Structures are given as C-alpha cells and as structure tokens.
Amino acid sequence: xxxxxxxxxxxxxxxxxxxxxxxxxxxxxxxxxxxxxxxxxxxxxxxxxxxxxxxxxxxxxxxxxxxxxxxxxxxxxxxxxxxxxxxxxxxxxxxxxxxxxxxxxxxxxxxxxxxxxxxxxxxxxxxxxxxxxxxxxxxxxxxxxxxxxxxxxxxxxxxxxxxxxxxxxxxxxxxxxxxxxxxxxxxxxxxxxxxxxxxxxxxxxxxxxxxxxxxxxxxxxxxxxxxxxxxxxxxxxxxxxxxxxxxxxxxxxxxxxxxxxxxxxxxxxxxxxxxxxxxxxxxxxxxxxxxxx
Numbered sequence: 001x002x003x004x005x006x007x008x009x010x011x012x013x014x015x016x017x018x019x020x021x022x023x024x025x026x027x028x029x030x031x032x033x034x035x036x037x038x039x040x041x042x043x044x045x046x047x048x049x050x051x052x053x054x055x056x057x058x059x060x061x062x063x064x065x066x067x068x069x070x071x072x073x074x075x076x077x078x079x080x081x082x083x084x085x086x087x088x089x090x091x092x093x094x095x096x097x098x099x100x101x102x103x104x105x106x107x108x109x110x111x112x113x114x115x116x117x118x119x120x121x122x123x124x125x126x127x128x129x130x131x132x133x134x135x136x137x138x139x140x141x142x143x144x145x146x147x148x149x150x151x152x153x154x155x156x157x158x159x160x161x162x163x164x165x166x167x168x169x170x171x172x173x174x175x176x177x178x179x180x181x182x183x184x185x186x187x188x189x190x191x192x193x194x195x196x197x198x199x200x201x202x203x204x205x206x207x208x209x210x211x212x213x214x215x216x217x218x219x220x221x222x223x224x225x226x227x228x229x230x231x232x233x234x235x236x237x238x239x240x241x242x243x244x245x246x247x248x249x250x251x252x253x254x255x256x257x258x259x260x261x262x263x264x265x266x267x268x269x270x271x272x273x274x275x276x277x278x279x280x281x282x283x284x285x286x287x288x289x290x291x292x293x
Contacts, residue, residue, distance in 0.1 A: 006073075007072070007073040007124070007128045008124075008125065008128040008129065010073045010074070010077060010124070011073060011121055011124030011125045011127075011128055012121070012125060013121075014073075014076070014077055014080060014117060014120060014121035014124060015117075015118060015121030015122060015124075015125060016121075017117060017121075018080075018114050018115070018116075018117030018118035018119075018120075018121055019114075019118060021084075021110060021113065021114040021117065022110070022111055022114035022115065022118065024110065025106075025107045025108075025109075025110025025111045025113075025114055026107065026111065027107070028106050028107030028110060029107030029108060029111070030107075032106065032107060037092045037095045037096045039096070041092060042089065042092050042093060042096060045085060045088060045089040045092060046089060048085050049082060049085050049086050049089055052078055052081045052082040052085055053082050055075075055078040055081075056075055056078035056079045056081075056082050058075075059071050059072070059074045059075035059078055060072065060075035060079075063075055073124055073128070076120055076124055079120070080113075080116065080117045080120055083113055083116055083117075084113045084117070087109040087110075087112065087113050088109075090109070091105055091106055091109050139238075141163065142161045142163065144203075145161055145163075145173060145175065145199070145203060146158045146161050146175070148199060148202065148203070149175060149177060149195070149199070149209075152191075152195055154179055154180070154183070154191060155177045155178070155179060155195075156177075156178040156179060156180065156214060157177070157178035157214075157241075158175055158176070158177050158178070159175075159176050159178075159240035159241060159242060159260055160174075160175065160176040160210075160240060160242060160260045161173070161174075161175045162174045162175070163205075170206075171203075171204070171205035171206070172205065172206050172207075172208075173203070173205050173206070173207040173208075174207065174208045174209070174210065175207070175209055175210070176209075176210045176211075176212050176242065177192075177209050177210070177211060177212065178212045178213075178214050179211060179212075179213060179214065180213075180214060180216055181213035181214055181215045181216070182215075182216070182217075183213075188211065192209050192211065195209065196208070196209055212242075212243060218246075220246050220248060220253070221244060221245065221246045224244065224246055224253075224255055224280075225241060225244050227280055228241060228244065228255075228257060228276065228280070229241055231276050231279055231280065232259065232276070235267075235272070235275070236262065236265065236267065238262035238265075239259055239260070239261060239262065239265075239267075240259065240260040241257060241258070241259055241260075242258040242259060242260050243257070243258045244256065244257045244258070245257075248285075249285075251285060251286065252285050252286040252287065252288050253285050253286070253287055253288070254288045254290070255287065255288065255289045255290065256290045256292075257289065257290070257291050257292075258292055258293065259291060259292075259293055260293070261293055269291055269292065269293060272291060273289055273290075273291040276289060276291070277289045
C-alpha cells in the first residue's frame with residue numbers, strides 16, 4: 001500500500017498549498033501591490049510553463065502505463081503548477097503592457113488558481129483514501145463474476161457477490177454459491193478449489209466461495225424459491241435470495257426467506273413482504289411469509 005500512502009500524502013500537501021495560496025491571494029486583493037516586470041521575466045515564465053506541461057504529460061502517461069498512483073498524483077501536481085505558472089505569466093503580460101492599474105488582478109488570479117488546486121487536492125485525497133480503506137466493485141464487475149461462476153454446471157445459483165479493493169492491484173472477492181446438497185463432500189471440495197483457482201487467474205483477484213446446499217428433492221422449497229426469485233426480479237433485479245426454508249402444515253405453508261438487498265436500496269422489508277405475499281397466495285392453503293435480510 002506504499003504507493004497509495006505516498007499519493008495520499010502528496011494529495012494532502014496539494015490541498016494545504018491551495019488553502020495557503022488562497023489566503024495570500026485574498027490579502028493581495030485587499031492590499032494590492034505590484035513590481036516592475038521585465039521581458040526577461042516573461043520569457044523565463046514562458047519556458048517554465050512549457051517545462052511544466054512536459055512534466056504533466058510525462059507523469060500522466062507513465063502513471064497510466066505503469067498504473068502508478070504516485071506518478072498520477074505527481075501529474076496532477078504538475079498540472080496545478082502549469083495552471084498557476086500560466087496565470088502568473090498572463091498577469092505579468094498584462095502588467096507589462098498596462099502597468100499598476102491592474103494590480104488587483106494578481107489576487108483575483110491567485111484565488112482562481114487556489115480554488116483549482118484545492119479541488120484537485122480534495123479529489124486526490126478522496127480517491128487515495130478509498131484505495132487505502134477499501135472500495136467495492138461496479139455492478140458490471142459483479143455481474144461478470146457472477147456469470148463466470150454460473151458457467152459451471154454444478155453451480156445452481158450465485159448470490160451475495162462481494163468485492164473489496166485495496167491499493168491498486170489487490171482485490172478480494174467472495175460469493176455464495178448454491179449446489180446440489182446430495183453431492184459428496186470430497187467431490188464438492190475439489191470442485192470448489194478448482195473453480196476458485198480458475199476464477200482467480202481469470203479476474204486477477206483472491207476469491208472465497210461459500211457453499212449453500214440445496215435439497216433438490218424438496219419440491220416444495222424449490223417451487224417457492226423459484227417463484228420468489230421471479231417475483232423479486234420483477235421488483236428489483238439486484239435483490240437475491242440467500243436462503244429459504246418451507247414448512248407445510250394442515251391449513252397453511254410457512255416460508256422463511258433471507259434476501260440480500262442491493263446497496264442503497266430504500267425498499268421497506270415489510271412492504272416488500274406484503275407485496276410478495278399478495279402475489280403468491282395458494283388456492284388450497286394460506287401462505288405465511290417471513291422475509292428478512
């Protein structure tokens with residue numbers, strides 16, 4: 001995680017620099033002052049801008065090629081230097097031609113540059129903090145992993161796919177897979193080990209698979225599992241069934257179902273339960289549904 005730590009430190013420095021610059025710029029707006037500008041100063045600043053542009057492009061390109069957060073952050077820093085030096089160059093040109101009448105612009109330009117630097121520093125801090133604290137995967141990545149697991153014939157269902165990304169090259173994943181409960185334990189263990197190894201090579205991550213055994217001979221449970229799955233997908237395709245148990249009594253059928261809600265979902269579990277129940281009543285027996293997360 002050293003590159004991310006280094007990048008975070010650089011991002012904090014950039015942010016603090018922006019705050020310091022905006023303080024100085026406001027002071028210059030309140031009490032404007034100006035010094036004489038020579039053509040030599042303007043030429044020097046022009047060369048400095050070209051050099052900083054070169055550094056910005058080089059660092060950014062290397063950062064993308066090597067996937068280095070430190071180089072990418074250095075590129076952002078070079079871009080900030082380019083902007084600030086460019087504003088200084090513009091101010092010097094205006095001062096050279098118009099004199100002290102535009103002295104207040106020094107502070108105005110400084111505030112603009114400072115705000116750009118502060119925003120850049122904030123975005124870099126946010127990005128690098130996420131890398132260190134861990135972040136999830138996109139819906140596309142989760143779907144790709146789920147589909148890859150479902151390609152194996154013995155895996156009947158996949159749910160609760162989790163991603164944890166740390167730094168820039170370390171990803172941990174986990175998923176719950178449903179298999180036939182009648183499968184011999186040793187055979188199941190060997191198959192799961194093979195799947196984990198193949199998935200790790202394909203997606204460049206470390207994965208742990210949790211097994212949920214399904215009793216395919218339990219026709220009642222399988223029936224309501226499939227029915228609930230279809231009903232839930234109509235409401236929100238990202239809702240998944242984690243586990244389900246059924247029990248048939250003389251006058252009613254009781255269903256205990258644990259679901260996995262998508263992140264940020266605002267669905268009320270009781271309202272969802274009532275909605276499902278209204279669509280799955282049995283003509284012969286009442287349905288008692290207990291939904292929980």
